[in-house]
Amino acid sequence: MFTYFLRKLLYTIPVLWGVVTVVFILMAVVPGDPARIMMGQRGDPATLARIRADLGLDLPLHRQYTKFLGELLRGDLGTSYRSNEKVSVALSVRFGATLRLAFWAMVLASVLGVTAGIVSAVKQYSVFDYSAMFLAISGVSAPVFWVGLLLLLAFAYNLHWIPGVGYGDGQAIYLILPVLTLGVRPAALIARLTRSCMLEVLSQDYIRTARAKGLAEKIVVIKHALKNALIPVVTIIGTQVAELLSGAVLTETIFAWPGIGRLAVEALVARDFPMIRGTVIFMALIFLVTNLVVDLSYGFIDPRVRFE
């Protein structure tokens, strides 16, 4: 397993290098001069040239690339053109907020989704099954901004149960609505997938054997069926975690949540190259790490899986 882990870790190096290079090239060819945006609508060409030189944008592309790679190898993601903030500092500050949001959203989604999926499968074609699957389809289809606005209008501005939007001083109450908004879609996906996987497993012969042995239904479902149904569910949870961690732009915008998603969008608009590169590299890392964790977890869930 350790060799497998090391090999997977080594794979991340070329992948990261590829991401870094593609992002660099994209930034170089995308129209819109960051120095020009910094100057605003009216800009003196001489000052513009000095700002470009200051940012290193006057260097030939290959020198910009080698300079960027050199800095990256030293762990320096650069400084934001737009705000002068160190990219690594900006990312670490915002990641804390995003992590908090994504973590609780995934806890909510996993608990709700897996539970609803299991019960729906066990009680197939029951009222619960129909209701849960109707809600799941609605959850997958409902746009995030709509869900967010609806929750806010109901609980913050009509019932006044929640103080409002923002991060507050980190109080848990500010977390409730964004977590609900962000958790709805993954919960629905997980519920649908858990249900279908469970149904497939529950129709297998060994489940019938387990029941014939006189095992309690709870043990049959939890111990024998669920464990085998979990692999695709864990995969989808992994992808969802990575997606949420790499920024939930709409949720963050609606709830004025200071996360990575908003940072990335504002950087894109301002053509803030160091910040864009930093966020993309960071997001790529999150995806790689999450995939690795998901791969490793298969071995624990299903003993038949061997790391080779």
Added chain:
Amino acid sequence: MKREMKVFLLFLLTFGVLCMAGAAFAEDPVYGGILRWREINDPPKLDPAQATDTVSSRAIYLMFDSLVENDSDGKGVLPALAESWEGSEGGTVWTFKLRKGVRFHKECLGESTANGGREVTAQDWKYTFERMVRDNSPRAYFIEMIEGYQDFVSRDETGATEWSGIKVLDDYTLQFKLTYSFAPFVSVLAYNSFMVIPREDAEKWGKEFNFHPVGTGPFMLERWDHDQKVVLKKNPDYWRKDDKGNALPYLDGVELVVIPDNTIAYEEFKKGNLDAFQDFPDEFYVEAKATYGPLFQERPWVGTYYYGFNNSKEPFKGNRALRQAVNYAVDRERISDLVIEGRYPAGKGVLPPGMPGFNPDLKGYSYDPDKAKALLKEAGYPNGFECELQVNNNPRHKAVAEAIQAQLMELGIKLNIKVVDWGVHLDMCERAETQMFRMGWVVDYLDPDNFLYVLLHSSNHGSKGNYSFYSNPEVDALLAEARVETNWDKRIELYRKAEQLIVEDAPWVFLFHYSTSLLGQKWVKNMHLPAMGDYSTPLYNVWVTKK
């Protein structure tokens, strides 16, 4: 009966006195409280030398001071950290007498500042201006007419160690020598980049000064939670006093709260979580005006919204009749009413209302489809023509463009709308790669020069402001003459002549003039929206009655 009358009169008198006392009590300023002001995004820059956007400017106006400041009704400049000033004969030497007893903030982010709260002197001003050049401030070139600017910019080659045109005559006297007479010079100094900063703190933090801003303004930085809020606290040593000699500001602090979404921001305002909501969105305009009445302030903003023709390329190059035809084909009032709730008044020329020199009698172009058709024929396009209009990505700009597209279609003019990001838009306009483009201009300094010279003089083609690549030697001569003329009436006459010629040449579709808006809660008192825009609303004399 007499007794009854006496009692009645006494009652009336007592009632009157109580009413007056009540009224006086209601209007008396109250100390304390925090004002929560909505912002759409985190301010990118809190260093005045580097800021170019309105969100940053909002914070900067609260923390810093300039030599002079704009009158809130846009009628000229008023003393700020300079008590008085005078220009030499010919207007090439300007001497400013500084206010005594003005102190820098002694605290920033809860820690003592390097300057320790010392007094501002003329040396600080010289340092501030020189630092702008050293740090490549995007706005330093606004004062390039000060002698020695070029030498100091190229100091590596020239060896210049100081900006020679800025002289410190004594601790409280500062002098500027200009290379040519530039009539709007004092107005330019009111721009929010020219704010005094202390050398000690600037040198201690270098580029990080952006995160440790220290000025002389009514509020000091207490906390900056990025993408959440900027928390400012009262500066106890602020130099301004109210009419009765009481210390200012009244507020204990200001919070600039970042809420990106307009719907949510309005709900937060209605809930009372925000005290002030500026640049009010169109979608809630009618409701807010009806609900809040006088608490909703709106006034003309010194700015112009236009569509520029690319005057350097076909089909508009050298075809005045065609440009005029498009101007006659647009019904500005109707578009403003339909698309932006009538918030932008129709524009007749370049200068907006509120700008000195604005000509209310300018004829401009009214909606006249018959005249437009005749001009199209004269221009060689009797059946209309097709062209591309580029607008930057913004729902309001897109909606206006679509309405104009529909109107022009009636005359056979097919407008293809292209929507691009702001950065791309600027690049393409600067390189004259568009046929028609949307642009707006909001005042930097209260002088017609800021519109007419910057946007339409041929020396400013491209990024310096003249994106339409308009060129008329007669206009150039008038604008150049007005720049150096020191007699105000003569200047206005020159600007009016120039504007009339420009309107006749029609290098733009003169569309609208901007308006600025501010909604305040009923417990926020004495908050007045200035002509220079919501983001410059002074808060040093505002108080709140709800804590």
